Amino acid sequence: MLRTLSAAAIxxxxxxxxxxxxxxxxxxxxxxxxxxxxWDPSLLLVMGSALGVTLVGYRLVLRRSAPAFDSxxxxxxxxxxxxxxxxxxxxFGVGWGIAGFCPGGAIPALGSGELGPAVFVAAxxxxxxxxxxxxxxxxxxxxxx
Numbered sequence: 486m487l488r489t490l491s492a493a494a495i496x497x498x499x500x501x502x503x504x505x506x507x508x509x510x511x512x513x514x515x516x517x518x519x520x521x522x523x524w525d526p527s528l529l530l531v532m533g534s535a536l537g538v539t540l541v542g543y544r545l546v547l548r549r550s551a552p553a554f555d556s557x558x559x560x561x562x563x564x565x566x567x568x569x570x571x572x573x574x575x576x577f578g579v580g581w582g583i584a585g586f587c588p589g590g591a592i593p594a595l596g597s598g599e600l601g602p603a604v605f606v607a608a609x610x611x612x613x614x615x616x617x618x619x620x621x622x623x624x625x626x627x628x629x630x
Contacts, residue, residue, distance in 0.1 A: 488554035500593040506531045509594035511585025511601065518582055573616075 507513045508531055516525035551557055581587045586594065586605045594602035 491554055499589065503590050503593045504596075508590045509597070509602075511590075511594075513585075514581070514587075514590065515585040569620075576612075 503509050507527065513525055514528060516523050517528035519525075546552070547558065577587070584601075584605050586602065588606075588609060591602050591605045591609065595606060
């Protein structure tokens with residue numbers, strides 16, 4: 486129960502930060518990429534602030550033997566760069582540059598009642614399902630070979 490409440494509180498704080506910083510507005514994000522036009526550096530400030538908080542937060546939290554609401558930390562162990570990681574990163578960046586949304590900004594933007602965030606989230610879910618289906622088909626094909 487505490488784990489769920491903690492996750493909900495963290496999600497609310499994150500979503501509020503996204504909305505307050507204006508990052509739920511795709512025009513603000515797209516203006517960051519428009520360096521030769523109406524450039525808006527606020528995304529850089531938001532990302533830099535988030536990086537600073539994360540660096541300090543991780544240093545403090547990882548000193549503990551375990552997280553508050555779990556028996557162990559669940560940190561990535563994979564260190565190599567592979568095609569799915571590079572391809573997924575590229576697809577994420579291209580999608581972000583075209584739509585002006587990333588998942589972190591699109592979810593809180595659903596509350597605006599506008600169609601754009603809903604279309605983006607639906608496409609994102611479709612992409613996740615398609616990627617998982619392709620991955621399972623690839624694994625099955627390798628098992629049969």
